[in-house]
Amino acid sequence: MTKKLITVSVNGKKEEKAVEPRTLLIHFLREELNLTGAHIGCETSHCGVCTVDIDGQSVKSCTHLAIQCDGSEVLTVEGLANKGVLHAVQEGFYKEHGLQCGFCTPGMLMRAYRFLQENPSPSEDEIRHGMSGNLCRCTGYQNIIKAVQYAAKKLQEPVAA
Amino acid sequence: MIPPRFDYHAPKTVGEAVALLGQWGSDAKLLAGGHSLLPMMKLRFAQPAHLIDINRIPELRGIREEGGTIVIGAMTVENELISSPILQAKVPLLCEAAKLIADPQVRNRGTIGGDIAHGDPGNDHPALSLVIEASFVLEGPKGRRTVAADGFFLGTYMTQLEENEVMCEIRVPAFAHGTGYAYEKLKRKTGDWATAGCAVVIRKNGDQVSHVRIGLTNVAPTALRAEEAEAALLNKPFNAANVQAAAAAAIAICNPAEDLRGDIEYKTAMAGEMVKRALNKAWALCA
Numbered sequence: 001m002t003k004k005l006i007t008v009s010v011n012g013k014k015e016e017k018a019v020e021p022r023t024l025l026i027h028f029l030r031e032e033l034n035l036t037g038a039h040i041g042c043e044t045s046h047c048g049v050c051t052v053d054i055d056g057q058s059v060k061s062c063t064h065l066a067i068q069c070d071g072s073e074v075l076t077v078e079g080l081a082n083k084g085v086l087h088a089v090q091e092g093f094y095k096e097h098g099l100q101c102g103f104c105t106p107g108m109l110m111r112a113y114r115f116l117q118e119n120p121s122p123s124e125d126e127i128r129h130g131m132s133g134n135l136c137r138c139t140g141y142q143n144i145i146k147a148v149q150y151a152a153k154k155l156q157e158p159v160a161a
Numbered sequence: 162m163i164p165p166r167f168d169y170h171a172p173k174t175v176g177e178a179v180a181l182l183g184q185w186g187s188d189a190k191l192l193a194g195g196h197s198l199l200p201m202m203k204l205r206f207a208q209p210a211h212l213i214d215i216n217r218i219p220e221l222r223g224i225r226e227e228g229g230t231i232v233i234g235a236m237t238v239e240n241e242l243i244s245s246p247i248l249q250a251k252v253p254l255l256c257e258a259a260k261l262i263a264d265p266q267v268r269n270r271g272t273i274g275g276d277i278a279h280g281d282p283g284n285d286h287p288a289l290s291l292v293i294e295a296s297f298v299l300e301g302p303k304g305r306r307t308v309a310a311d312g313f314f315l316g317t318y319m320t321q322l323e324e325n326e327v328m329c330e331i332r333v334p335a336f337a338h339g340t341g342y343a344y345e346k347l348k349r350k351t352g353d354w355a356t357a358g359c360a361v362v363i364r365k366n367g368d369q370v371s372h373v374r375i376g377l378t379n380v381a382p383t384a385l386r387a388e389e390a391e392a393a394l395l396n397k398p399f400n401a402a403n404v405q406a407a408a409a410a411a412i413a414i415c416n417p418a419e420d421l422r423g424d425i426e427y428k429t430a431m432a433g434e435m436v437k438r439a440l441n442k443a444w445a446l447c448a
Contacts, residue, residue: 059269063200133263
């Protein structure tokens with residue numbers, strides 16, 4: 001049960017750490033790397049607040065071992081903004097009031113970020129299905145949908161020269 | 162919640178995984194997608210001293226055709242089932258049903274083999290594998306053997322998979338032209354297990370049913386094949402009376418456990434309703 005050395009790229013930064021095999025990715029991010037954006041909610045893969053991106057896929061980090069990420073690229077909500085400029089999904093949640101208490105927001109943002117790459121111009125129905133792994137206990141779903149629609153539109157705009 | 166301590170192994174081949182299982186026996190568990198096992202470990206329902214992670218075994222992934230048989234690697238995840246052109250063309254029931262399993266994130270991790278091998282009556286692939294007449298390729302220390310889905314599920318968390326075996330492949334005959342299919346799953350919310358579920362594969366000859374398989378999810382200690390319900394339809398005209406008779410025969414074999422999804426009476430009634438809906442939907446797809 002000795003610790004094992006893993007190498008993970010987190011938000012573009014190479015991290016080499018010794019981890020206990022039982023360390024969950026969410027605890028590795030929050031406690032080893034002090035990246036507390038991803039939250040701990042249900043801890044049983046239902047609520048989605050711990051959602052991060054691993055090698056281009058949305059994954060619930062409460063149900064994934066850190067050791068399984070050896071050699072992987074992980075993106076968390078801390079890596080979304082670029083040099084202080086909010087990512088389109090962050091801007092969307094801000095503009096459309098897509099958060100109330102904010103607890104679910106990091107997971108919502110990370111799922112929306114990946115979902116809009118899987119489906120860049122989704123219908124409302126597709127957004128509801130695509131975001132269905134994330135729960136909002138404030139039940140602010142309507143504005144969350146609007147926020148994702150805002151981001152989809154913004155991401156479709158031609159980039160200013 | 163943090164799982165109890167364990168030693169971690171990440172074999173690169175099935176042979177290595179089988180050797181590790183042989184070495185550690187009942188102290189070891191295979192880690193597939195982990196979305197059943199890791200929560201169970203957190204809750205101390207499972208406390209393996211050795212975890213054998215089979216995610217780094219490439220030969221266990223992917224979907225291919227071998228003649229008229231579709232071969233699905235046991236570690237193929239649900240989202241890969243949904244997007245597979247081979248399955249969309251040859252076993253579309255799996256694509257449609259996988260959309261009803263868990264949620265997008267979980268479908269990136271949850272595997273078809275894990276869903277089957279876990280033996281949880283709430284899982285969806287057991288009933289699906291019964292109706293698509295799947296067989297499972299299991300590898301142990303003495304080599305490989307193939308076991309039919311029908312008879313594989315012995316009880317809750319109990320299957321014919323031995324402690325020293327790895328599930329490698331799910332083999333499915335391609336659907337014959339004109340095959341109708343459906344999976345009807347009643348659930349309280351996205352991501353929930355079925356309150357009751359029914360899988361159907363059906364073929365017709367004129368207005369007669371020439372082939373039918375009916376499988377039930379989460380209404381007994383294992384997935385069930387409803388053979389008497391099938392007999393109520395086979396070689397008979399497909400009409401409301403015969404569909405009702407099939408639903409009644411399916412209800413007769415239900416033995417659900419009461420839980421937050423409903424009491425026994427409700428779940429049993431819903432199983433009948435799912436049978437009717439699935440039969441009607443599948444029949445409408447028949448050509």
